[in-house]
Amino acid sequence: MSNGWDREADVVVLGMGAAGCAAAVAAADAGASVLLLEKMPEGREGGNTRISGGIWFNSLDRDGMATYLRSLCGPYTLPEEIIEVWADETYKNTEWLEGLGVTPGVHADYKPEYPEMPGAEFYGGYLGVNGEMGQQLLWKALSAAVRDKGVEVLLDTPADELVTDDDGAVVGVAATSGGQPLRVGARRGVVLATGGFENNPDMVRDYLQLPGSPVWGSPAGTGDGIKMAQKVGADLWHMDNMMAALGFAADGFEAGMYVMFIFSMGFICVGNDGRRSHNEIPPQGHGHGLIDGDYELFQRRPLHVIFDENTRQAGPISPPREILPVGWNLLMEGYEWSADNSAEIEKGWIQQADTPAELAETLGIDPDGLEAAVASWNEVCAAGNDPLGRPAATLAPLATPPYYGFTSAPLLGWTNGGPRRNEKAQVLDPFGQTIGRLYAAGTVSSTYSRCKDGGFHIGDALAFGRVAGRNAAGETPR
Template sequence: MGNSGVAWDVEADVVVVGFGGAGCAAAVAAHDAGARVLVLDKESGDRAGGSTRVSGAVWFDNRDPERAAVYLRSLSAGRPIPEPVVQVWAQETARNSEWMESLGIPVGLAVPAPPEFPDLDGSDVMRGWIGVEGRMGDGLLWAALSDAVRARGIEVRLQTPAHELITGDGTVLGVLATAPDGTALRIRADRGVVLATGGFEANPEMVRDHLRLTDPVVWGTPAATGDGLRMAVKAGADLWHMSNMMTLPGLRAPGYEAGFYTAFPNTNSFVYLGLDGRRYCNERVALGHGHARINGSYQLFPTAPMHIVFDESARRAGPIVPGRERLAVGWASLIEGYEWSADNSAEIGKGWIHRADTLTELADILHVDADVLLQTVDRYNAACAAGHDDQFGRPAKTLAPLSERPYYAFTAAPILAWSNGGPRRNENAEVLDPFGAVIPGLYAAGNVSSTYSWCKDGGFHIADALAFGRIAGGRAAHRGGPA
């Protein structure tokens, strides 16, 4: 909206759009730099918080920025990140814990996690993940950050979706939003707007166009519909690494907004089959945050629907979906409150998982050729007996046969945890146009415009959101403000 003569309904120095991790960090940083801050979010209080609220909520323990920069370059795998961004990312992610503690938030080592990409140069920087109270998930990080926002008296307007950036002469002046009662709000941002609206994983059309997934199921917030990305594009923004994402094998459940991550934590008696009934991968491939080493290179995985088949021994071994006590992550668990049954029987009873007395019967349910399915399972079971998977190199210690009736299966679309691409930004979190020029007054942080062009290790997304959220808020606060 190009109109410098707008009649404003509300004014603030800095307007932050999005009340997740990056938005909270931006709001606190802007306020502490002396700015009047207004936060907008389209969700209600019981649903706000973005991906941060339902994530692992940890950041990596970066004690060596120089090695962190090396690792980030290695992880980009031929998709280089601008060097100034790399340097600032490396330095600022190393300050996350200190900044959290400066807010009075207790932090500690949550998981002594090894690197997910140990063969890459710089991976030695990975020592573990830091979390609030030394814990992972369970909404702890967002609760702490949102408390910090409210403790400062920062105004937060929920159920107030932003739709468009108001511009004048190429500068972002404010935001057009809708109040809870449906009236339009023209909100002036005297110093800048920070987009912290999350990704586009809950926008099926954008997911099809950019990520090439035809039947996406979200794992995180259903609010990640690409709002900030569209607003930025209309204001002239360029885009970066739009094809990058994180997916997981998982299950769609009727009546639930988000899917379930099927990790099979207690058993190895399962296989992944293509829709033709044939195995197509190593089911226990080492999976980083969205990438696995396949055929000599790191590739996005999984990217296609699959049938997941397991046997009675696997059903009895424990829940195929990690429970909240083990992994307090995901929208279905933390927000929708679903607790997976201990022996998977409830989900079988609901029809989420198919049951069949024979593989031939299971093939009919899955609409695959029975002979193909029988041959596939026979070959896999033979590999288990031999202790060697000559098809896909599944580690011998993970080879467990499918031999105990009845058999079970479900058809899994990849669960889309989050997208990574969005408006291109520089090391100052300033959004850029297609010619590399800064769009004055516009900043971005978090999954709306994450740093990562390809691979990313555990705790990287939260680290990025905290670091560039602080940068965005601080830069916006000082733009046009008192010296």
């Protein structure tokens, strides 16, 4: 083959999550031959899309959702051209999925997470395959569509480097397949859809200042696409934006364990001094909480989570499959959290002690501070008013020993930053010039500069995946 390629296609797509699948389908529909390279082996492919809620948001009005996105950005504004294309394409997501044979349905009655922001009234809640959440349903539908379109998929084939011509345009990919080098030529373009950098400890430390955070999702998101794009001159955006939650690393599991107090609100979060410093349950969305009158990243730093025997007995502190069928450990590893949290305590993932002071010693925090914090919290619950602003309905005392706790680093869900792109999904250099024939979509280059609502990440991946695939297919063949 020319240029020493082992394989060639019109469009080469890197990654098999929502963005990669959408790009591959769109490029194939535009008449291009498509080759999709997926880093992970069979049974582990699909990125975070596979183990997410698989939900996309219902856009009730194209212009209204454009207003909502502007509001969510706040001072971290996006180019108007990107907002307009985002609004157009996310409005079309449901119709496009129906064209692939998906039957959409409303999943529960989800309201906007930022109801006070202009445009929130046009957010129509969650849509899912057959109205269901998680269970790999959306990814299975998308990956089936990819193959139905005749797209060839090479699993266990991580891309190592983008290949450029003398003018700096991307003309192919150097990859490894089955442990052997593979050079793949792209006659029209390459689409990066390789996911985020949450599993790259150095990048997490440098960009997010979260050393030691475990990860909720797929182990595939190690920043490969970001680094490949940087090497060919890409600028970066949104590198400090993310979503994190309560959770911890667990021996024997690749991903961290996610914690969400559903059955009892009897818990507090404290710092190394043992003291509460903020409302643990502020009004919040996917990654941001309303704190001191403004939205900021939440959870943003390590915290120690404390609860008592009443909360332990109330139900699992990690949502069970019947409530939230998502996450790597649940869907891929098959881990089922115990109904009363006893198995996790026995494993040593959750620490136990007879008194708050003893628990503090185990967790490595100030014993006097935690004793005072628990006593103060119980007084707050008795009074029915939290000076830090926690809602009255969540004021459940910690009064029944033994006491339990764990340290949340916190758990990193996903990142938003990567190569800067324009409204055509073309990757840009630091001077705003396009890098020829290189496109990006999904969390490798998320649209979102600040706040995100539910279903926004899947919605964005589908929308700009299609944009990237169409435009790459429209390039003049080499």
